[in-house]
Amino acid sequence: MGEALTGLKRSCMCCDVNESMIGQEVTVMGWVQRRRDLGQLIFIALRDKTGLVQIAIDGNTAEKDLFAKAETVRSEYVLAVKGLVAAREDGNINPNMKTGKIEIIAKELRILSESETTPFQIEDNITVKDDLRLKYRYLDLRRPSQLKNLVLRHKVVQVMRNFLDKEGFLEIETPVLGKSTPEGARDYLVPSRVHPGNFYGLPQSPQLYKQLLMVSGMDRYYQVAKCFRDEDLRADRQPEFTQVDMELSFVEIEDIMDINERMMQKVFKDLMNVDIKLPLPRMTYAEAMERFGSDKPDVRFGMELKNISDVVAGTDFVVFKSALENGGSVRAINAKGCGSFPRKKIDSLVEFVKTYKAKGLAWIVVNADGTIKSQIAKFFTPEKMQEIVDAMDGQPGDLILICADKDKVVFDSLGALRVELSKMLELTKPDDFAFLWITEFPMLEWDEEENRYVAVHHPFTAPMDEDLDLIDTNPGAVRAKAYDIVLNGYELGGGSIRIHRRDIQKKMFELLGFSDEDAQERFGFLLDAFKYGVPPHGGLAFGLDRIIMLMSNAPSIRDVIAFPKVKDASCPMTDAPGVVDEKQLDELGIAIKETEEATEE
């Protein structure tokens, strides 16, 4: 059942063994990747977190017991091996292995632990169902790609911490058991035993605490903070996720951008050897929407949106006409060289945009001879069709895709379509990193459902000085001192300069439709704090999981989290969440409501 380690000391990791150590005695420990028997020779590939090293046991020279023991060794057994480093014979050199020129001739071998056959092989590039991988996550993590992700994550955080430390930031922990403030996503709640009927809320972010730390004079704060959102999960969401969260006093937007882009530059240089040119490009929200239909544009390729409303204005095609009459627009992208797409593929693009609420997609193929094929040709004069093609710089072989609707629908549809096409056409490489800042976000957006304005960023975001006058006259047009950092079509992080004046904060709450009592009940402690000298301040939060996913080119965020949860927010490994003793609920003063699901238990 396993020999003891007593008296044996590991001298080095598997991959630290190298040619300079030939003739030396080493002790390595790890897992058996595989055993190969060649008559009187046994080879064991031994694995630790650094990689593999070959152990050799020669039946002609090894002690009998040792050879017999080596014959019992199977995959994933845990071994300690003491032996002499030797050069491999020429024919046995493995150039694909870091330790491919040497092997260890075993003198002592201990089986520290045996292993049953694992539910899947401990190798990359194998097909295993996600469910199985996550149920046996501790085995999944033995696979080199998964280990690599966690190592990268460790290093990224370490580089960030040391960078922020040098820049004068204090790492400060804020509470996990906080107050539930139901604005934004749904909170996870924790019933209080001491105060029955009362609940803590797990933080969706340390927002209020970090602002209070600025009020307290901490000047620069950061935290690698666990945050929680009880929302239905999408592929790239987790109920608990990690933010690299920071806040700075006495700064303006440029100061925050400067520090953060230098930090990302350092992370990418130190860990990927990728040079990122600073300052990063800045683009306003308005420009990003106009050109890319997205506030997180992938700028590694063109295929930009063009507004052809003016070109088609006054024509009779009802789809375009009604879009324009309803305050919408007609915009298009030119899929260069895609004119040869079969009709079926074009139809699938039309289907694709329906996910984004577009009612349809008009298309124009520019044939090799310069003639035009289009399902909407019949609604226009040939001259008008040519005018549209010219406006889109249509060349023979191009495919022009047109969307007409409310701006939001047009942007969402064409923005997503553009990205979809880039994948089809393989326009991007994962190791090409295009960062940029998006700025001047709108401060508010109208929520049809709630029939009120809601904050685009959050209720503490400061309006732009230039737009202060608009707050009373046209709040929807006010731009915020908010910014996102975007990489390859993903939002890596975002932040804002905060409101530090009580009068503007109160005005903001009014705009959001909070009564004074309401605001006091939810955020009273922040408003109180603002009475006692608040520095101008602002901050930013990075989504760490997503950064690591992009850096490691992992298919899912789950691949960069040690013990992730699946779509229904459960953990296949531990079976959390689970039922608890009645006694525990009694102590908390809560009861489970009888529902179908609950009575099934």
Next chain:
Amino acid sequence: MGEALTGLKRSCMCCDVNESMIGQEVTVMGWVQRRRDLGQLIFIALRDKTGLVQIAIDGNTAEKDLFAKAETVRSEYVLAVKGLVAAREDGNINPNMKTGKIEIIAKELRILSESETTPFQIEDNITVKDDLRLKYRYLDLRRPSQLKNLVLRHKVVQVMRNFLDKEGFLEIETPVLGKSTPEGARDYLVPSRVHPGNFYGLPQSPQLYKQLLMVSGMDRYYQVAKCFRDEDLRADRQPEFTQVDMELSFVEIEDIMDINERMMQKVFKDLMNVDIKLPLPRMTYAEAMERFGSDKPDVRFGMELKNISDVVAGTDFVVFKSALENGGSVRAINAKGCGSFPRKKIDSLVEFVKTYKAKGLAWIVVNADGTIKSQIAKFFTPEKMQEIVDAMDGQPGDLILICADKDKVVFDSLGALRVELSKMLELTKPDDFAFLWITEFPMLEWDEEENRYVAVHHPFTAPMDEDLDLIDTNPGAVRAKAYDIVLNGYELGGGSIRIHRRDIQKKMFELLGFSDEDAQERFGFLLDAFKYGVPPHGGLAFGLDRIIMLMSNAPSIRDVIAFPKVKDASCPMTDAPGVVDEKQLDELGIAIKETEEATEE
């Protein structure tokens, strides 16, 4: 309501201004500590996190507006000041201030934020009720002592992280939303919305996850981990607390001690300039109890316990006699020079030990002339009394304090009494740091209430190899591969080598009275993991809050946590926990039981 920061950039922190900058223009920002008016001269002490600098506004030379504005400034206003660094006149030099030789002659002054009168002064050494301090924790944190604690905390963690990084540890985050495993303290629970009637448990420690990380081959793991215990709070406990948590594979006890004592040595050298001699002393649990009556002895002073059972054996004093007959012992300490304590003070010591379940305390005063005064003298011959005094090395002026009971009561009472006396007599200095390791803890202790063995450390702690045979014959005598690191009478951290063999783990669960089903239900995923090749492993967890408390000599653990909770686990600043919307509870499928407390809401 506050001027804008626009266009102004801080050039340095307040305390960075020094004599080498005389004649230069600087821009500083911070809070007004105080304003002094001397006719046409206004002095403002401006504070940021580095300390204070003096701003001078001379009515004879400054612009009128500037002087008028300076006259409106009050304590805790937030200012930005641009000005010239000047040497102070000789009479104005303040040797107690880092910036005491210079001042800044203001050229521009902006009031970034005003302040109402704060509920207490922003100064150290003032008397403020704890309640008020914690309600206004953001103001409390402006006090230099509180800021200093958080800065120290930041630095300690940073030193530890860099140390562990160099030693090959990976920082890996483990889930906060985990499985409730009701062994040990009470879990905080989080109701699941997706799985009504099911609950997550917040981790009391990442114990199971870190062991699984070892199974997965991560080799060396650490995490600065938030942990949670829903227990009634004592002065030095918080519902959420921070552990520096680690686990290592392929190690024995000495390897873990070595790394950790080197880490503590580095922390104390780098941050306190204190040299700690390594290796730290090791003391077995048995010796610690015998000599100090405690498994976390303060070894900075003597006053050790002595077992005088043999001396008093066979005498008729019923208290001693019955203690010995019941398997207990008679032990004593010699409070050197305390023979002159007034009777009242001695009586208070008798009262003191009653907290530790002692029924009483016998005392012997050795008078200056060598005669003896004692309330128990009448029960013994003068020769026997002298024999006791001699056994305790009693000299004229000494006070001998004797306790007779079960061993546990005697140890607890005299151990605590010894510490209490050291405080009375001021035997220790806070900047004298005496570390040691306590080893060879018992593996199990009998729980009278539950009528079964419980694990002293936890159910995954390995027994000592020497004691494996005792598991079946005398489990209570088995010592564990467990160790605590102790400083000045406080346990800083503790850990153990874990069981890595399934057969021993199963045996352990049997001893603890878990049925197979029970063990599988609670820890099934760990037992499953142990089928697939487990490395020998062990670890340790430090209580970070307590370390910082001892290093900063803070009176309470609350002083080293940014936003601590009070005794009833509430936060006076945010009023968490609080009531939540009925809708939130509906979504979770739970209801609040009608109790007196709940209906009061």
